[in-house]
Amino acid sequence: MKLSFIKPVYAHCDLPCGVYDPVQARVEAQSVHEIMKKYAGLEHEEDRWRAVMIKEDRCELVKHHLWVLWTDYFKPEHLEKFPDLHDKVWKTTKQAGACKKTVDPAEGQKLLDMIDDIAAVFAETKKA
Amino acid sequence: MKLSFIKPVYAHCDLPCGVYDPVQARVEAQSVHEIMKKYAGLEHEEDRWRAVMIKEDRCELVKHHLWVLWTDYFKPEHLEKFPDLHDKVWKTTKQAGACKKTVDPAEGQKLLDMIDDIAAVFAETKKA
């Protein structure tokens, strides 16, 4: 019986698949943004309750996809090249949390822009 | 108190966001395919157990994303235009189930091709 079956030194991912894509976080953030844009036009309170409830879940999924990208995809050499990467991801996940508490579409747009910024870093690392 | 707050006749989605993207199923299917391609090269049995376990979850996610697309996005007018849509989605979700039971990369590739086929229908409906 071997003790360490894959060398656990900054493994680039938890499973050996290597498939990551910031689009997963972006699709959920688009839902958040669309819900916000439609919120003001919802007449019935039951519709607004559902909008807030569904937005809550979508924001959580944005966070989850960004956390996975941060921990599982990004490696020490990426950090060296993009020293503000930690802070970018941190603030974007905080923005996803902030979007749970507001229905202002400007905040949803800000979340999308911040994800696009991380996606740009991701694209750079894929080129290398 | 109103009884029916959004008219429940073939509502095009469960929430009012309208954001759907077959890419969600595709990303998971890519993971499935990559795991299959690496499986034969995994030396330790613990690695193979984990591969089978993670593949199981990814296949389930493929199914889930396709089911949501089928029930929540596609509308009666799409069915009229693409009468084999039900069958396409059904067979693709069955293929996702089949990929749980094999590590043959050809089956993973087949799953990707079937998803691409649904994505092509999706793209057609978006143009309209």
Next chain:
Amino acid sequence: MKLSFIKPVYAHCDLPCGVYDPVQARVEAQSVHEIMKKYAGLEHEEDRWRAVMIKEDRCELVKHHLWVLWTDYFKPEHLEKFPDLHDKVWKTTKQAGACKKTVDPAEGQKLLDMIDDIAAVFAETKKA
């Protein structure tokens, strides 16, 4: 190492257990229906929020159980014998989605009737 360990051609289920029962979807749909019947009598808004929230989850479970039945249990020979099966399941899952958006008990009853209709097909296939 074998590549394909269970032949992945329209496998009748994902696991080798073969246990399926439309009652799983029905129990959840009964909850949806009961919540709708009690909704009008709920005095406090916190109770109505919870009712809408819990109904949302139960509707999602109805969909999930029907999707599993559709993909994992039903086989090509069932489709041949019941050519409208795809459409039945599709419309029933859409009705489960519609029930998220209404508190009209008539819509919940319609969902129960549609599930009973699928259960009747299921019972037929079990006889064969």
Next chain:
Amino acid sequence: MKLSFIKPVYAHCDLPCGVYDPVQARVEAQSVHEIMKKYAGLEHEEDRWRAVMIKEDRCELVKHHLWVLWTDYFKPEHLEKFPDLHDKVWKTTKQAGACKKTVDPAEGQKLLDMIDDIAAVFAETKKA
């Protein structure tokens, strides 16, 4: 604003739907039993891994459904009439846990029998 919107004294359920059915636990336990019966005949190790993995999840679902029944459905007057109810549920959930650790079909059958015993108590309380 009212503080307590439903009186929280041994509320008979968490939501006002009142729908409970031991069949939910039983369907999952049947899966467990079927997997056990087929286990000895599974030739490939990947199939056995999946069987153990799926059985694990099904056992957990049995526990969950029994816990919900115990906490949410059963009331103090049921306990008075069936003083060994706590012990019955406790031992049955323990048996569901035990079934994670074995592939002996006799243990799966024992789980089914214990659930049937709880279902009999449930049926008695429904008559009253």
Next chain:
Amino acid sequence: MKLSFIKPVYAHCDLPCGVYDPVQARVEAQSVHEIMKKYAGLEHEEDRWRAVMIKEDRCELVKHHLWVLWTDYFKPEHLEKFPDLHDKVWKTTKQAGACKKTVDPAEGQKLLDMIDDIAAVFAETKKA
């Protein structure tokens, strides 16, 4: 192939880790209590919806952690020494359900006290 790979007689836990801690239930119950204390001061209805929604999830987690402790940690010899343990756990999980239906901080405090009471029994069993 062996049929019973760990003897399934009141196994003290489902996995061989043996790690249990009532603090898991307590942390969630503290959240429930804090939400209740802040509820009266929430000005906007969207904040109150979210508070009720998040409280619902936290109460469910309290139940889950207590159920796991009850089924997986406690053994027959503990029951002999603490014959009211079943009833204590039952009433505490019922109180967690009751906290879903109220925003009265006194009910949240009662939940915390009941968890502390179980934690005291737990501590006793650890000493032995």
Next chain:
Amino acid sequence: MKLSFIKPVYAHCDLPCGVYDPVQARVEAQSVHEIMKKYAGLEHEEDRWRAVMIKEDRCELVKHHLWVLWTDYFKPEHLEKFPDLHDKVWKTTKQAGACKKTVDPAEGQKLLDMIDDIAAVFAETKKA
């Protein structure tokens, strides 16, 4: 209707409860460590499969609890005082991922030590 119902500027948590505790990550990490210590002594392969499977889930929970702490609890002023906090959390979540791939108890101990290091920072911020 107000657009922004809680000001979304680095909100200190997603819900207004304010309850965080690194003990949640630690309890799961202890499970991981205990499983690793017992792994070598597990005779039957079914037991080893279950150990790897359960360890996988526990590692994921460690990551989740640390991510929540990082995004929801820690604030810009904490970062100023502990400039290596991002890196600490990042490496600890990577170590939790690494523990999925090994059964070496030393790696589990390292995970516990890294969590204790974050808990020490957490304790410092609570004092302030």
